[in-house]
Amino acid sequence: MSKINHIINTPLPKSQDFDSLKAEGLAYIQQYGGKDWTNLxxxxxxxTILEQVCYALTELGYCNDFSIADILTDENGKIDFESQFYxxxxxxxxxxxxxxxxxxxxxxxxxxxxxxVIVPHYNGGYKNYKVYLQLSETIQTNLNDKTYCISAHQYLNKCxxxxxLFDEPQLLTPKTYLxxxxxxxxxxKDVQEVITTLQHLIREYIFPDVAPIGYNQLVNEGVETDTILNGPLLQRGWxxxxxxxxxxxxxxxxxxSALLNKISAVETVSNITFTAEGETYSQIQCKTEEILTIAINESVNNGSLQFYCKGRKVNLNTIQTPEKLHLPDDNILMGASVEKQTELPKGRYRDINSYYSIQNxxxxxxxxxxxxxxxxxxSFKVAQSRQLKGYLTLFDQVIANQFSQLANVGNLFSFKNSLSGIPSQREEYYAVQDAQEKANPAYPVPYNCFSPTYYYQALYDVPHIKPLLKNNNVFDFDNAGSSQRxxxxxxxxxxxxxPYNSYIWGLMQLMENEDVNLQRRNSLLDHLLARHGESPELMDAYIDGTVISGNSIKDKVIIKSLYLQNYSLLSYNRYKSYNTVAANKVSGIIPKEVPADFEEQILKGYSKDFIFNSNALDWAEKLSSRDFINYTGIELKINLLFGLKLLYRDFIANTKDEKSATNRLAFWLIKQRKGLIFLEMPLLLKELRFNIVISQNPESGSHYKTKEEVGFATVTTVENYETTIHQNHDNLSLQLDGNAIDLEAVSIDNADAKNFKSLGNSSYYFSVYTSGGTAVYNTERYANLILLFLPGFIPVLNGNDFKSRLTLFLENTLPLQCAHSTCLLDTEKLTDLIEQFSNYHNALLFNNKNLKSTKQSAENLFRFINNLNPLGDGW
Structure with a gap:
């Protein structure tokens, strides 16, 4: 198909059609001008005036037709993807x-x-994964098997x-057949090629080796973008x-046989079977943790795979087997090519904001x-000229503002709130400022307003405009003896x-109505949230009550903007927990007093101003990948959406006592844990060991406990499966889901009957104790439980509004299998919790000689929680 190299006479869009615009203008004149305007x-x-306005409108229509890439491209030829697109x-x-x-x-x-191979299984109600690795066929490293398993376990813990929880991975165990x-x-001569190819084909058929592939390669193969990118962000391709x-x-x-027939060097195949330990099989099987491995003439003398060529047997003893089999090129999986990412669109800078007055x-x-x-x-002619210019300047201002609005579409739909409705003048102002002037701007900050949604520009380039502008002569003085010119x-x-001359100040007041701006900006942010799959209604429900500026609609705009700026990380890590291998140590030492620079430490120097400083708060609340190593995605969302940094900062500032226990605890919480202690019970339970105690009369009878401590999975089996007691003379055993666990007599003084429950259909009762002696009533409620601990001494957190909003957030955000409970603690209990949590957290991560053992730290924390009874009766 040849390229079109001539002009095609197609109708222009109305916004660019001068004749159409003029005809519509004349129609309005006739409709509303009546008999007063007869000469058209x-x-x-x-x-003539109508024609000039129409010409200006066709230019505006022409600019409106630019591609979005062109509209968003700045004078440096770049598009600000970071603030507008992910x-x-x-x-x-x-x-x-x-x-x-x-x-x-x-x-x-x-x-x-x-x-x-990854297999989920439920260990005491919470999900564990068993992982089995297959090493690549072409692997040439000297690492031992254990090294791969340890590396894989640490890598899995990152996500x-x-x-x-993940069990430590294992390598798939070969189950070999000849x-x-x-x-x-x-x-x-092709026999070695056939053997090599067959080995590769069989391996790929049983369980293929997989290699990442380049993005463009997949696109060329017809794979859709959303299919390519469905899953984790990989390092080497897709x-x-x-x-x-x-x-x-x-x-x-x-x-x-079917695989052999695919090899071009093979003529016919017959009598294919598998042998192992002298037995012959037509079908073979293996377990989940095993992998079928087919040996081909592993021993040439004993091999039973026979090769023939033209009716004569091929003597394999004369064929040299290479140390490393080389795979045929047409069977090698393509590796990842260099293009891991999608190609970014490029635009052409159009300088849309520059306006050429119709008066020219x-x-x-x-x-x-x-x-x-x-x-x-x-003077009469001058007056006539200025009168007409004053009339036309109104048209100029409206049209020029439309060009500015189009030029600032990127700011309008940006995740960040704009700083000014007149950015061109703002840029010009700061361009001529020296370093001292920039560091100490005049009061108030020039051209700044909060999140404008209407953009405009000054008309200083209109010919002879100065006499028409209010107070244009305020600088008509000079002491240097200059000429009049x-x-x-x-x-x-x-x-x-x-920046405060009467014209520009009046224009700002005319264009910027904060209530209108905030409503429009909130609607734009709702649109952006919806585009990213978030419900604006739910978001409003979460944040309606979070105070940042004191103006409810402005607070919504601020929080939604912050959320969108951090959305890529928050969305990517939405269900992720923290990294139990690489997280930072938590200091368990509560400061003796709140430092004087606590505001700087909490919010990186952000402070409220009469014009809200969006840039400063954006910086203070910016999340990094490191945050998602130290915290769960849920914790970071709570901190952001519920404004915990500002809430704690204001609480400390208003109390005005740097040594008070409440202030010190509040400062520790916001600095060390983003405002709350978030605890996954499955992670804690994994470190504990338990004893099961049974008795026919818990208060005064004999008691028996398991001879060996058991894990949490065994404990829950007592409650969820058919369980019986087997007695052989004086020996008792507990039959759990077909497995026998030996019991031994134990002395328990004053056993509390309320800790015992009926054991199935038997006459026995049972109870569960941790290895440290903590009685556990209902183990089933531990599974998949998440506990959140907050300071009850901060009034806002104690209110029903905050509690209901937090509950709504957790119910709509946590994975479906997770239960949750929120606990508000007083200073004494919070102090104890901080000590127990820090010891456990650090022991889990580091487990060195300077810290309590993981087991003991977990036991102490569990005992604290158990005594706290956060779920009420039945805990």
């Missing part, structure tokens, strides 16, 4: 959630892992989701779910252009440079 010919001055690879991806996600994550992140049968090949494959735990002989294009007879008035013009030039320049 080109000679009429009114028609790249597809950052917004469509998510931290691993599904089993397929975790498999991709391991294959990409642990060099040498070709594929993986562990809430209430989910291949038997007869293969006729076309050329005897892995579509379709190529992961499933491990085959069953294999039939005819399947191997009038015929000279109208005396309003740049050279229309002579220096010796009489020099005085006029300096006066005019000073007026334009004054």
């Amino acid at each position: 010919n080109a000679s009429d001055p009114g028609v 790249l597809p690879e950052n917004i469509l991806t998510t931290a691993p959630v599904t089993i397929e996600d975790y498999r991709k994550y391991l294959i990409d992140g642990i060099e040498g892992v070709g594929n993986a 562990r989701n809430l209430c989910e 291949l038997s049968g007869t293969i006729e090949i076309k050329n005897g 892995i579509p779910t379709a190529i992961l494959g499933d491990k085959k735990d069953s294999l039939k002989a005819f399947e191997i 294009t009038f015929p000279d007879i109208y005396k309003i252009g740049p050279n229309a008035l002579d220096n010796d013009s009489d 020099e005085k006029e030039v300096k006066s005019w320049q000073a007026y334009k440079n004054d």
Whole structure:
């Protein structure tokens, strides 16, 4: 198809069609002008004015037709993607959630892992994953098996989701069978090639090795973008779910025959079977933790796979087997090419904001252009000219503002709140400021307002505009003995440079109505939230009551803007827990007094001003990837949406006692834990050991306990499965789901009967104790439980409004399998909790000799929680 190299006469859009705009204007004149305006010919001055306005509107229409990339491109030829868009690879991806996600994550992140099997199982009610690794066929490293497993375990912990735990990975155990049968090949010299190819094909058929692929390669293959980016953000490319494959735990002989028939060097195949330990099989199987491995003439002398060429047996003893088999090129999986990311659009800078006044294009007879008035013009003609210019300047201002509105579409739909409705003048003002002036701006900050949604510009370039502007002569003074012309030039320049001159100040007051701006900005942010899959109604419900500025609608705008700025990380890590391997140590020492610079430490120097400082708060609340190593995504959302930094800062400032216990605890919470202590019970339970105690008469009878301590999974089995007591003389055993656990007599004085429950249909009762002796009543309620601890001494947190909003947030944000409970603590209990939590947290991460053991720290924290009874009766 040849390119079009000529002009096609197609109708212009109405916004660019001069004749259409003029005709519509004349129709309005006839409709509303009545009999007063009869001359509608080109000679009429009114028609001339209409024509000039129409020409200006066609330029505006032309600019409106620019591509969005052009409109957003700045004078440096760049688009500010960071503030306006999230790249597809950052917004469509998510931290691993599904089993397929975790498999991709391991294959990409642990060099040498070709594929993986991940099996979920429930350990005492919470989800554990068993992980089995397959090393790549082409691996050439010297690492031992244990090294791969440890590396994979640490890597998985980086992306562990809430209430989910990983067992340490294991390598798949080979279950080997020898291949038997007869293969006729076309050329005897091809036998080694056939063996090599067959080994590769069988391995790929049973469980394929997977390698990341380049983005553009996948696009060229017809894979949709949302399919490519469905899953975690990988380091070396992309892995579509379709190529992961499933491990085959069953294999039939005819399947191997089909693979052999794919090899071009093979003529015929017959009598294919599998042998192992002298037995012959037509079908073989393996367990989940095993992988079928097919040996092909592992021992040449004993091998039962026979090769023939033209009816004669090929002597394998004469064929040299290479140390490393080389795979045929046409069977190698493509590796990741360099283009991991999507290609960004590019635009052309259009300078839309620059406006050329309609007064420049009038015929000279109208005396309003740049050279229309002579220096010796009489005052009457000057008055006529200025009267017409005043009339036309209104049109100029409206049209110029429309150009500014279009030029600032990027600011209008930005995640960040704008600083000024007149950014062009603001940039010009600061461009001529020296460092001292920039550091100490005049009061108030020039051109600043909070989050404008209407943009405009000054008309200083309109010919001879100065006499029409209010108070234009305030700088008409000069003590240097300059000429009159020099005085006029300096006066005019000073007026334009004054950010508070009467014209620009009046224009700002006319254009900026804060109530209107806030409503419009809130609607725009709701649109952006919805575009990113967030419900504006739910967001309003969460934040309605969070105080930042004191104006409720402004607070919504501030929080929604902050949320969108951090949305890429918050969305990606929405269900992720903190990293139990790499998180920072928590200081368990509560400061003796709140430091004098507490505001600087909490909010990085942000302080309230009469014009809200959006940039400062944006910086103070900006999240980093490191935050999601130290905290769960839920904690960070709560801190942001409920304004905990400002809330705690204001509480400390209003109390005005740097040594008070409440202030010191509030400061510790916001500095060390983002305002709350967030605890996953499954993670804590994993570190504990338990004893099961049984008795026929808990208060006065004999008691028996398990001889060996058991894990939480065993404890929950007592409550959830058929459980019986087996007695053999004086020995008792507990039959749990088909497994026997031996019991021994134990002395328990004054046992509390309320801690015992009926044991199935038997005459026995049972209770559960931790290894440290803490009695546990209802173990089932621990599973998948998340506890949040907040300071009850801060009035806002004690209010029903905050509690209901937080509950609504947790119910709509936590994974479905997670239960939750929020506890408000007084100073004494919060102090104790901080000590126990810090010891446990640090022992879990570091477990060195300077800290209590993980087990003891977990026991102490569990005992504290158990005594606290956060769930009320039945806990």
